[in-house]
Amino acid sequence: xxxxxxxxxxxxxxxxxxxxxxxxxxxxxxxxxxxxxxxxxxxxxxxxxxxxxxxxxxxxxxxxxxxxxxxxxxxxxxxxxxxxxxxxxxxxxxxxxxxxxxxxxxxxxxxxxxxxxxxxxxxxxxxxxxxxxxxxxxxxxxxxxxxxxxxxxxxxxxxxxxxxxxxxxxxxxxxxxxxxxxxxxxxxx
Numbered sequence: 229x230x231x232x233x234x235x236x237x238x239x240x241x242x243x244x245x246x247x248x249x250x251x252x253x254x255x256x257x258x259x260x261x262x263x264x265x266x267x268x269x270x271x272x273x274x275x276x277x278x279x280x281x282x283x284x285x286x287x288x289x290x291x292x293x294x295x296x297x298x299x300x301x302x303x304x305x306x307x308x309x310x311x312x313x314x315x316x317x318x319x320x321x322x323x324x325x326x327x328x329x330x331x332x333x334x335x336x337x338x339x340x341x342x343x344x345x346x347x348x349x350x351x352x353x354x355x356x357x358x359x360x361x362x363x364x365x366x367x368x369x370x371x372x373x374x375x376x377x378x379x380x381x382x383x384x385x386x387x388x389x390x391x392x393x394x395x396x397x398x399x400x401x402x403x404x405x406x407x408x409x410x411x412x413x414x415x416x417x
Contacts, residue, residue, distance in 0.1 A: 262294065262297070262406075263293070263294055263295075263296055263297065263378075263380060263406040263407070263408045264293060264294045264408050265291060265292075265293045265376060265377075265378045265408035265409060265410040266291070266292055266293070266410060267289045267290055267291050267292070267376070267410060267412070268290050268292070269289040269290055269339065270289065270412045272410055272411060273411050273412075273413065274412060274413065275412070275413050275414065276289065276364075276365055276374060276412035276413065276414045277289075278414075278417075280339075280364045280365070281364040281365040281366060281414055282363075282364055282365070282366035283366075283416060283417075285340075286362075286363070286364045286366075287339060287340035287341075287362070287364070288325065288337065288339060288340060288341045288362040288364070289339055289412075290336065290337065290338055290339035291305075291336050291337045291376065291378075291410070292335060292336030292337075293335060293336060293378055293408055294408075295335070296332055296380035296405070296406060297380055297405050297406050299382055299405060300332040300380040300381065300382065300405055300406075301332060301381060301382055301383050301384045302328065302329045302330060302331070302332060302381050302383065302384045302385060303328075303329075303330035303331070303332060303334065303378060303379065303380055303381070304327065304328045304329075304330070304378070304379040304381060304385075304396065304400060305325065305326075305327040305328075305330065305337075305376070305377070305378050305379075306323070306325070306326055306327075306375075306377045306379075306393055306396070306397075307323070307324040307325040307326075307362075307374060307375065307376050307377070308321050308322060308323045308324060308374070308375055308377075308393065309321065309322040309324065309365070309367070309372050309373065309374050309375070310373065310375065311367070311370070311372040311373055312367075312372070313367075313368050313369070314368070314369050314370055315369075315370040315371060315372055315373075316370060322356050323354075323355045323356045323392070323393045324355055324356070324362065324363050324364065324365070324374065325355055325361075325362045325363065326352060326353025326354065326355060326360075326391070326392070326393055326396060327346070327350055327351070327352055327353070328350070328351050328352075328353065328385055328388070328391075328396055329349050329350055329351050329384055329385055330346075330347055330349075330350045331347050331348065331349055331350070332380070334347045341362065342361075343360070343361065351387060351388070351390075352390065353388070353390055353391045353392060353393065353395070353396050354390050354391065354392050360390050365412075365414035367414060367415065367416060370415060371413055371414070371415035372413070372414055372415070373411050373412075373413055374411065374412045374413070374414060375409060375410075375411055376409065376410040376411070376412065377407060377408075377409050378407065378408045378409070378410075379400060379404050379406070379407050380404070380405045380406040380407070381400060381403040381404060381405065382403050382404075382405050383403045385399050385400070386399075
């Protein structure tokens with residue numbers, strides 16, 4: 229029978245726990261570690277100013293992010309609302325903005341971005357208003373959550389011809405290195 233010291237037994241347990249954690253994550257690090265998305269217009273889980281909604285000028289909010297992980301070839305931004313049409317009985321996720329092939333060296337987007345202002349090479353998809361542009365919060369009832377999701381990809385996607393969110397997500401599958409998320413809230417007054 230083998231005898232282990234208490235120190236050896238603890239070391240073995242820690243090694244096993246680390247191996248299990250690594251295996252359960254698929255061998256990948258936490259996809260949000262060190263990659264963050266922020267806005268100077270609102271804080272995470274804070275109120276989105278009406279300037280960025282259909283109740284005012286409906287311009288995109290300023291967004292900034294930390295550098296993506298090594299090996300990033302492009303970034304994707306998807307803004308959507310999972311509380312549509314009514315947060316008390318949501319039936320769908322309403323898509324507000326779809327951008328892809330954002331250059332990996334980009335550190336943010338200024339407020340009020342138009343197609344002409346986007347970083348060179350950035351392509352837009354279709355939102356649920358059937359436009360390839362930003363469409364701000366415009367909830368019919370209740371306080372909604374607006375998820376701003378930034379993905380770092382290990383590839384530059386082909387031109388998907390103004391894709392929907394679903395088409396873009398299929399193209400991204402297997403290529404996401406990291407994800408950052410910023411949630412804003414809005415309710416009509």
